[in-house]
Amino acid sequence: MFLVVAAFLAIGLGLNPREVPSPFVGKSVPAFAAPLLKEPQRKFSQEEMLGKVWVLNFWATWCPPCREEHPLLVELARKERVPIVGINYKDDPARAIAWLRDLGDPYVATLTDFEGRMGIDFGVYGMPETFVIDRKGVIRYKRIGVIDRARLDAEILPLLKELQRP
Amino acid sequence: MRTVLALLMLLLAQSPGTAWADSHAELDRRAKDLAAQLRCLVCQNQTIAESNAELARDLRAVVREQLSQGRSDREIIAFMVARYGDFVLYKPPLKATTLLLWFGPALLLAAGAATLFLYLRRRRGRLDERALTEEEQRRARTLLEGASDREAR
Numbered sequence: 449m450f451l452v453v454a455a456f457l458a459i460g461l462g463l464n465p466r467e468v469p470s471p472f473v474g475k476s477v478p479a480f481a482a483p484l485l486k487e488p489q490r491k492f493s494q495e496e497m498l499g500k501v502w503v504l505n506f507w508a509t510w511c512p513p514c515r516e517e518h519p520l521l522v523e524l525a526r527k528e529r530v531p532i533v534g535i536n537y538k539d540d541p542a543r544a545i546a547w548l549r550d551l552g553d554p555y556v557a558t559l560t561d562f563e564g565r566m567g568i569d570f571g572v573y574g575m576p577e578t579f580v581i582d583r584k585g586v587i588r589y590k591r592i593g594v595i596d597r598a599r600l601d602a603e604i605l606p607l608l609k610e611l612q613r614p
Numbered sequence: 615m616r617t618v619l620a621l622l623m624l625l626l627a628q629s630p631g632t633a634w635a636d637s638h639a640e641l642d643r644r645a646k647d648l649a650a651q652l653r654c655l656v657c658q659n660q661t662i663a664e665s666n667a668e669l670a671r672d673l674r675a676v677v678r679e680q681l682s683q684g685r686s687d688r689e690i691i692a693f694m695v696a697r698y699g700d701f702v703l704y705k706p707p708l709k710a711t712t713l714l715l716w717f718g719p720a721l722l723l724a725a726g727a728a729t730l731f732l733y734l735r736r737r738r739g740r741l742d743e744r745a746l747t748e749e750e751q752r753r754a755r756t757l758l759e760g761a762s763d764r765e766a767r
Contacts, residue, residue: 449729470699471697471698538668568676568697569697570697571697571698573669574656
């Protein structure tokens with residue numbers, strides 16, 4: 449009896465309550481049309497990425513883990529040539545622009561989600577969050593929280609390779 | 615500013631019979647009801663009605679907005695579940711994956727009761743009552759007398 453309880457507790461402790469099963473994987477990317485950070489008069493929608501394997505990354509300058517993750521995104525964009533669309537979530541545009549200037553800009557497009565409405569449509573609740581989307585616009589992967597080296601190598605790069613196969 | 619606001623609120627409160635105030639109060643009640651059913655994903659053990667997290671505030675606003683657009687409670691819940699999963703429901707739905715969650719405690723109780731029952735039955739089997747032998751009677755008596763002697767001292 450004790451062993452059974454101990455086993456359940458061990459499993460329970462191993463699980464992370466923050467890793468809520470995502471309802472997004474396998475679904476189409478939610479439609480959006482958000483202004484570009486650097487050209488607010490122009491809007492960018494998910495349709496512009498159709499036919500490409502791409503990564504969507506929610507970030508903000510007020511989010512310390514985003515800073516930790518940023519160099520990996522820069523590397524991903526440069527080495528693997530994966531288009532990354534950045535969503536600057538509830539942030540100050542001036543600060544966001546300065547961040548990209550100082551730390552490097554891995555994004556093919558950075559959109560502004562000033563009110564956090566896009567965040568709600570993508571079920572964002574822990575920054576940063578990252579999605580991998582296939583050519584048909586279907587979400588194949590979602591990560592809530594930082595992408596670290598291990599996760600990049602073990603989860604994201606193999607998936608990108610598989611999706612990019614012609 | 616405060617007094618003006620208070621007066622304004624008093625004014626609004628004093629015209630309840632109107633359809634507007636009625637529908638407003640109704641919307642308010644439904645918004646609060648819904649917010650109390652939805653989990654704040656940031657704080658996890660609070661509903662969005664209780665939480666002060668920014669996301670909870672945003673979601674409360676979304677609930678209100680959608681209600682005023684005439685959406686039904688069920689549509690709004692579906693909207694939230696589509697984005698945040700079943701976890702957003704403070705009361706988990708009854709599904710194949712949540713059966714253990716719903717019935718686990720009852721199962722544990724039943725298992726405990728069964729164990730207790732079996733244990734008690736087995737113990738009764740071991741406790742066979744028989745009369746003491748002469749020898750045992752005598753030993754018991756001396757022991758008891760020894761004890762009362764000590765107490766008397």
